[in-house]
Amino acid sequence: MKYAIGIDYGTESGRVILVNIENGDIVATSVTPYPHGVITGHLNNRTLGKETALQVPQDYLEVLINSIPEVMKEINPNDIVGIGLDFTSSTILPVDENLNPLCETKEHENNPHAYVKLWKHHEAEDEAKHLNKIVQQEQWTKRYGGTISSEWMLPKVLEIANDDPPLFNQVHLFLEAGDWVISKLTGNLIRNSCSAGYKGTWHKETGFIDNETLQKISPALNDIYKTKLQGNVQSSGTLAGTLTKEISVKVGLHEGTPVAVGIIDAHAALPGAGVSEPGTLVMVMGTSTCHLLLSDKEVLVPGISGVVEGGILPGYFAYEAGQAAVGDLFAHFLKNYQTNFETLSDEAKILHPGQSGLLALDWHNGCRTPFVDTTLSGVLVGEKLSTTPAEVYRALLEATAFGTKVIIDLFEKHEIPINQVIATGGIPNKNNLLMQIYADILQKEITVVQNDQAPALGAAILGAVAAGAYDSYSRAIRHMASNKTIVYKPNKDNANIYIQLFDMYKQLSTFFTEQSSIMHDLNHLKGEKKYDRKPMEHLQ
Ligand SMILES: Nc1ncnc2c1ncn2[C@@H]1O[C@H](COP(=O)(O)OP(=O)(O)O)[C@@H](O)[C@H]1O
Numbered sequence: 001m002k003y004a005i006g007i008d009y010g011t012e013s014g015r016v017i018l019v020n021i022e023n024g025d026i027v028a029t030s031v032t033p034y035p036h037g038v039i040t041g042h043l044n045n046r047t048l049g050k051e052t053a054l055q056v057p058q059d060y061l062e063v064l065i066n067s068i069p070e071v072m073k074e075i076n077p078n079d080i081v082g083i084g085l086d087f088t089s090s091t092i093l094p095v096d097e098n099l100n101p102l103c104e105t106k107e108h109e110n111n112p113h114a115y116v117k118l119w120k121h122h123e124a125e126d127e128a129k130h131l132n133k134i135v136q137q138e139q140w141t142k143r144y145g146g147t148i149s150s151e152w153m154l155p156k157v158l159e160i161a162n163d164d165p166p167l168f169n170q171v172h173l174f175l176e177a178g179d180w181v182i183s184k185l186t187g188n189l190i191r192n193s194c195s196a197g198y199k200g201t202w203h204k205e206t207g208f209i210d211n212e213t214l215q216k217i218s219p220a221l222n223d224i225y226k227t228k229l230q231g232n233v234q235s236s237g238t239l240a241g242t243l244t245k246e247i248s249v250k251v252g253l254h255e256g257t258p259v260a261v262g263i264i265d266a267h268a269a270l271p272g273a274g275v276s277e278p279g280t281l282v283m284v285m286g287t288s289t290c291h292l293l294l295s296d297k298e299v300l301v302p303g304i305s306g307v308v309e310g311g312i313l314p315g316y317f318a319y320e321a322g323q324a325a326v327g328d329l330f331a332h333f334l335k336n337y338q339t340n341f342e343t344l345s346d347e348a349k350i351l352h353p354g355q356s357g358l359l360a361l362d363w364h365n366g367c368r369t370p371f372v373d374t375t376l377s378g379v380l381v382g383e384k385l386s387t388t389p390a391e392v393y394r395a396l397l398e399a400t401a402f403g404t405k406v407i408i409d410l411f412e413k414h415e416i417p418i419n420q421v422i423a424t425g426g427i428p429n430k431n432n433l434l435m436q437i438y439a440d441i442l443q444k445e446i447t448v449v450q451n452d453q454a455p456a457l458g459a460a461i462l463g464a465v466a467a468g469a470y471d472s473y474s475r476a477i478r479h480m481a482s483n484k485t486i487v488y489k490p491n492k493d494n495a496n497i498y499i500q501l502f503d504m505y506k507q508l509s510t511f512f513t514e515q516s517s518i519m520h521d522l523n524h525l526k527g528e529k530k531y532d533r534k535p536m537e538h539l540q
């Protein structure tokens with residue numbers, strides 16, 4: 001029997017799976033929660049900005065050292081054909097000449113800018129707004145729905161250049177954390193085309209954005225792609241190199257084991273969920289939700305996260321859209337009400353659509369698609385003294401489904417067909433109420449992959465292909481991807497009420513984005529910077 005190892009680096013933990021390459025059976029799984037988790041509030045004794053979200057790079061190596069031996073307990077290392085890895089993005093860190101993280105030095109141990117800035121670190125909004133003002137007329141921005149998000153590489157780099165010039169000057173390279181882990185595994189520095197394409201403004205024919213534009217954005221960015229952002233971009237899933245002696249000893253594998261170039265976590269879920277052709281929307285539902293879709297054609301859809309040729313599988317344009325808080329929003333609610341999913345679900349299940357009189361906007365971590373604005377916030381309308389926690393919970397579940405409907409409508413309006421909707425990630429198998437609500441609100445069947453590890457499985461498929469165990473992705477996906485599913489069918493009786501509620505959801509979004517500056521004014525009162533109102537015409 002031969003196996004591939006898939007490693008999925010999520011927001012809270014890293015998951016390692018061992019996969020039989022003949023039939024895709026996951027024969028062992030190990031989860032390592034990051035020892036330092038997501039650092040918010042304080043770093044050592046220093047108070048952090050409200051939108052700061054940091055991580056500790058050593059935690060990623062802990063995942064390798066702890067979880068790889070765990071899945072290898074019964075297996076001979078000779079039987080491992082290859083390793084693939086996916087990572088959240090844009091999750092970036094500054095390193096020195098030896099690729100060692102700057103936060104590991106005594107000098108910088110208390111400096112937040114020296115740590116990993118997680119994808120959901122939202123302090124670079126000012127930089128993103130500034131950058132967007134300069135580049136908004138350029139054609140390439142249309143591939144990114146018209147807006148560069150503050151979650152991405154350039155705004156985060158600019159944040160450090162603006163806030164801490166001495167540290168910025170000391171940085172040798174800024175790396176995607178996934179590329180940094182690959183460098184620790186193989187000794188090779190490669191920038192993966194998926195992160196570079198979606199989060200780094202890279203295009204396979206034209207490369208990165210030109211230096212004239214970079215200079216206009218900030219003198220600090222002059223020649224940045226030849227200096228702190230240098231490095232070859234290589235297609236995700238091609239061979240990055242092989243395991244070094246040093247790391248192979250630590251994880252109990254053979255030196256020389258092939259390792260694939262990394263990919264973004266959500267994007268790995270598309271092959272992991274068995275998709276190798278256009279027309280199937282894959283919702284990767286976890287801390288956030290990413291919506292991924294292959295197509296034969298490139299359409300410049302306003303408000304999406306991006307369309308990248310070959311961004312997930314060779315030969316197709318791959319679209320990404322997203323919602324920045326889904327599981328995170330539910331977790332936030334549970335924490336505030338000191339309750340749990342089981343209790344709430346039982347009570348929320350017996351409510352009918354519309355019965356609570358509540359309607360929510362799911363923007364508690366900003367809105368990715370279609371407004372690309374991390375300063376937007378959550379809303380609950382209709383709360384009374386009689387409102388129960390289960391009613392609010394159900395309104396939040398529904399709000400995330402309405403957010404997904406906005407995304408599906410956007411793709412369909414731009415004539416990108418969606419014939420099937422697949423749900424995967426950590427949530428769908430844990431919450432059947434949520435999945436039924438999605439089917440009812442979208443009025444589409446939702447196919448749930450009966451395996452929570454689609455990203456890790458996708459990563460293992462990349463590892464097997466990079467190692468040469470399969471000569472094509474379609475063959476590898478056919479053999480290795482998950483094929484056990486259950487289907488949620490839309491309830492026609494609920495459709496009428498949900499159509500009305502969705503119309504109100506859209507009215508609320510329009511009010512808080514186009515007609516009222518309340519959300520931004522409230523941010524201002526909190527002491528945050530006041531941002532310019534965003535013109536919404538590009539979304540019409
Ligand atoms: N029963 C549930 N219903 C809805 N969300 C859940 C449930 N159980 C856990 N979650 C959410 O799932 C998210 C974690 O998703 P997962 O895919 O495992 O991780 P990651 O996003 O880090 O890859 C958390 O935000 C958590 O609140």
Ligand SMILES: O=C(CO)[C@@H](O)[C@@H](O)COP(=O)(O)O
Nearest residue numbers: 010011088089266286287288
């Ligand atoms: O931003 C992306 C993908 O573009 C993700 O890495 C990010 O949403 C985090 O994903 P998870 O919710 O942790 O699975």
